[in-house]
Amino acid sequence: xxxxxxxxxxxxxxxxxxxxxxxxxLFIVIIWYGFSVVLNxxxxxxxxxxSSITLSKVELIxxxxxxxxxxxxxxxxxxxxxxxxxxxxxxxxxxxxxxxxLITFYETIYGFVFGTCLGILLAIGIVYNRAxxxxxxxxxxxxxxxxxxxxxxxxxxxxxxxxxxxxxxxxIISMYLSFFPVVVGMVKGLKSPxxxxxxxxxxxxxxxxxxxxxxxxxxxxxxxxTSLKLGxxxxxxxxxVGELPSGGGGGLGFRMLSGSTFGNTLHIWSGLFSxxxxxxxxxxxxxxxxxxxxxxMSLEM
Amino acid sequence: xxxxxxISVSDLDLTFETNDGPVHALRNVNLEINKxxxxxxxxxxxxxxxxxxxxxxxxxxxxxxxxxxxxVSPREARESRSYGYVFQAAGLYPWRTIxxxxxxxxxxxxxxxxxxxxxxxxxxxxxxxSGFEKKFPxxxxxxxxxxxxxxxxxxxxxxxxxxxxxxxxLDEIVRDHLNEQLLKLWDSTNKTICFVTHSIPEAVYLSxxxxxxxxxxxxxxxxxxxxxxxxxxxxxxxxxxxxEISQRxxxxxxxxxxxx
Numbered sequence: 001x002x003x004x005x006x007x008x009x010x011x012x013x014x015x016x017x018x019x020x021x022x023x024x025x026l027f028i029v030i031i032w033y034g035f036s037v038v039l040n041x042x043x044x045x046x047x048x049x050x051s052s053i054t055l056s057k058v059e060l061i062x063x064x065x066x067x068x069x070x071x072x073x074x075x076x077x078x079x080x081x082x083x084x085x086x087x088x089x090x091x092x093x094x095x096x097x098x099x100x101x102l103i104t105f106y107e108t109i110y111g112f113v114f115g116t117c118l119g120i121l122l123a124i125g126i127v128y129n130r131a132x133x134x135x136x137x138x139x140x141x142x143x144x145x146x147x148x149x150x151x152x153x154x155x156x157x158x159x160x161x162x163x164x165x166x167x168x169x170x171x172i173i174s175m176y177l178s179f180f181p182v183v184v185g186m187v188k189g190l191k192s193p194x195x196x197x198x199x200x201x202x203x204x205x206x207x208x209x210x211x212x213x214x215x216x217x218x219x220x221x222x223x224x225x226t227s228l229k230l231g232x233x234x235x236x237x238x239x240x241v242g243e244l245p246s247g248g249g250g251g252l253g254f255r256m257l258s259g260s261t262f263g264n265t266l267h268i269w270s271g272l273f274s275x276x277x278x279x280x281x282x283x284x285x286x287x288x289x290x291x292x293x294x295x296x297m298s299l300e301m
Numbered sequence: 302x303x304x305x306x307x308i309s310v311s312d313l314d315l316t317f318e319t320n321d322g323p324v325h326a327l328r329n330v331n332l333e334i335n336k337x338x339x340x341x342x343x344x345x346x347x348x349x350x351x352x353x354x355x356x357x358x359x360x361x362x363x364x365x366x367x368x369x370x371x372x373v374s375p376r377e378a379r380e381s382r383s384y385g386y387v388f389q390a391a392g393l394y395p396w397r398t399i400x401x402x403x404x405x406x407x408x409x410x411x412x413x414x415x416x417x418x419x420x421x422x423x424x425x426x427x428x429x430x431s432g433f434e435k436k437f438p439x440x441x442x443x444x445x446x447x448x449x450x451x452x453x454x455x456x457x458x459x460x461x462x463x464x465x466x467x468x469x470x471l472d473e474i475v476r477d478h479l480n481e482q483l484l485k486l487w488d489s490t491n492k493t494i495c496f497v498t499h500s501i502p503e504a505v506y507l508s509x510x511x512x513x514x515x516x517x518x519x520x521x522x523x524x525x526x527x528x529x530x531x532x533x534x535x536x537x538x539x540x541x542x543x544x545e546i547s548q549r550x551x552x553x554x555x556x557x558x559x560x561x
Binding site for chain 2: 196199201206215
């Protein structure tokens with residue numbers, strides 16, 4: 001427990017994260033507004049030419065920042081679009097970002113849970129059985145070298161003809177991406193007990209399952225949570241990629257795709273930011289659970 | 302005390318194959334240990350004293366010779382849980398309380414819940430740590446942690462206790478105190494204890510039998526039967542007998558070194 005919270009806050013402000021984070025955001029926003037002008041200006045020049053008027057610098061800038069269909073929407077336009085499509089729309093409306101966000105959320109969670117379970121099972125197999133390690137590991141690595149965009153349509157088609165449609169194929173694609181960081185992290189975590197702890201278990205003639213249950217699993221917890229964070233991010237990417245070939249349904253990926261098809265950049269950017277906010281929130285939740293669990297286990301690193 | 306034989310080692314050899322050629326960790330080791338003995342293994346690092354203990358506990362496999370523990374092979378002895386092993390580090394699990402740490406081997410061996418609780422209480426009493434059940438390892442000093450690890454090794458009533466420099470990392474005052482406690486404990490439980498150390502006073506103070514070892518190859522130089530009384534206050538270290546035994550150990554160690 002810090003003795004003087006005021007001192008602590010001062011410390012964070014001066015040399016902590018706040019100043020660097022805020023200045024980076026400011027920097028990005030400024031650059032962004034700059035590019036909005038540059039990318040949207042040609043259309044304004046065209047329009048002005050057609051109606052034979054000349055634009056002042058101020059007019060040009062204010063016009064490029066308020067186009068209906070800009071090439072690059074400005075941050076305030078994206079913010080307004082997100083606000084309009086979340087707060088001002090019914091959740092059940094297909095125009096609501098919450099509606100699409102929820103679809104992506106469920107796909108992500110299913111993919112994440114499947115991927116985590118698969119990853120843990122594979123990791124246990126690899127740690128306990130040399131033959132499994134030798135035979136499975138190359139396939140696991142190969143699986144991640146195949147572009148997900150290439151096989152996503154095949155998974156959708158194959159599962160669709162087997163009678164699975166909607167959420168399930170997308171969850172499978174999401175799992176395909178998310179199991180990998182879990183395997184890698186958990187193999188390392190399950191192998192993290194030191195020689196003394198393994199010897200100790202041997203002197204008690206503990207069974208393999210007891211060593212796993214009482215020693216390897218609890219010892220792997222720090223690695224487990226790191227894997228979960230990576231797996232969650234991968235799940236979300238998988239869900240969004242999976243929505244692209246599924247056509248129909250909905251979801252943030254679908255929203256971005258339709259925005260791209262109809263040249264509506266605001267839909268693309270608002271979908272993109274919603275996905276980022278969703279990922280950030282989910283990972284932050286894991287981070288909080290990680291803090292609490294590891295503290296209770298006295299395993300803080 | 303019955304003179305029944307608990308541990309018997311004959312012509313033991315252990316060679317590790319390394320990239321720089323074979324290393325003779327132990328060569329031609331012969332030893333008999335009787336029930337109720339307190340045996341210390343002493344020698345410079347690399348003399349194979351820890352390796353010898355690990356062979357007895359079936360943690361390392363010998364390349365030659367015959368070893369029996371309780372009349373059976375080390376593996377069978379380990380599988381019938383006939384010894385407790387105290388390592389150099391306490392090796393307590395940070396996520397378990399002190400009581401839960403002591404309980405760990407009991408859980409593994411399938412004792413009932415009530416029996417687990419009784420035994421945990423009994424052995425924590427024995428190492429004078431009653432009242433610390435709900436504390437976590439990080440809340441205890443190094444000496445206390447090592448006492449917990451001893452309690453854990455005693456919890457399942459094995460009649461042999463292997464101890465590999467259990468007090469090596471502790472300061473001398475704590476070590477003296479723990480040595481005294483360990484002697485009392487040995488006296489009241491009648492266990493056979495094999496104790497690895499590199500401290501001459503510790504070995505002489507604790508043991509009924511001192512095994513002096515020497516490196517390259519690891520071998521036994523001298524086996525000294527101590528005639529010190531079983532009642533040993535710390536002051537006994539100033540007595541004539543104590544100093545004589547210490548001198549003989551020192552001579553053994555020196556002889557081992559001039560062989561190089």
